[in-house]
């Protein structure tokens with residue numbers, strides 16, 4: 001049993017809406033937390049708090065920090081900041097629209113809505129390249145161990161740290177490659193999802209093989225494809241009991257360990273990158289007691 005926001009541990013829904021907000025300068029941060037508590041149930045509506053909001057409160061969350069940007073030949077991984085991240089999950093896109101309107105209204109006194117991304121599940125949980133995403137995700141107790149803070153501190157136990165990045169794919173370029181070239185970018189065969197031993201070191205799953213890190217770098221991925229008009233990609237979402245595993249993975253993707261950069265960058269680039277702290281749940285509401293809100 002865990003008091004995590006349960007939607008974090010559930011499979012990805014059919015539809016999702018991500019909303020990011022900045023805090024209005026005149027807002028009282030404690031009152032703004034009460035407004036968030038009134039709307040997030042942790043199941044259909046997940047909430048994550050960013051440093052622009054947390055820094056305005058007296059209490060520091062151990063392990064919470066800002067996302068740092070990375071750059072190198074052929075890639076730029078930007079850091080973008082947001083005070084609040086809301087992940088709305090459901091089966092009916094119309095319902096999500098109505099909830100998001102209600103959420104914007106309820107929070108409007110304190111927050112400005114900066115961005116909305118509509119996302120969806122593609123086939124049996126595939127990225128828009130057609131490759132299955134999430135195969136090596138931890139499950140059950142392993143998912144809790146990787147994704148959820150487990151300690152004895154009330155108000156912190158059951159919380160989670162999440163990294164969110166909106167990646168934009170160049171799918172025309174990806175589709176212009178032959179199947180072997182595509183398989184070697186991912187490091188798995190699209191035909192049967194098997195790992196390819198002889199794939200180049202730049203292959204994504206070679207870069208990110210979670211068991212190859214010391215300590216092992218398991219994260220709980222809940223990414224979903226997005227599209228708007230003819231532009232599309234992946235909203236990469238990874239929960240952790242800290243940001244350490246994610247940062248170890250990203251360092252290897254960006255060539256910090258051995259100079260080899262992830263082949264994903266040849267057809268996709270992130271355009272946002274933010275960190276949030278997702279509070280635990282108590283009585284079906286966010287437990288914000290650690291931040292002084294009962």
Ligand code: HEM
Pocket residue numbers: 127131132133134135136137167186188204205208209210211219234236238246249250253264268
């Ligand atoms: C455009 C963005 C991305 C795409 C399309 C993508 C896609 C994939 C695919 C298709 C797999 C193989 C199946 C699986 O195990 O899920 C995979 C594995 C994985 N990805 Fe990504 N990914 C992206 C970004 C990232 C980022 C930014 C990270 C972390 C910094 C990451 C971490 C992982 C990990 C840990 C695995 C499992 C590796 C293993 O242990 O075998 N991915 N990804």
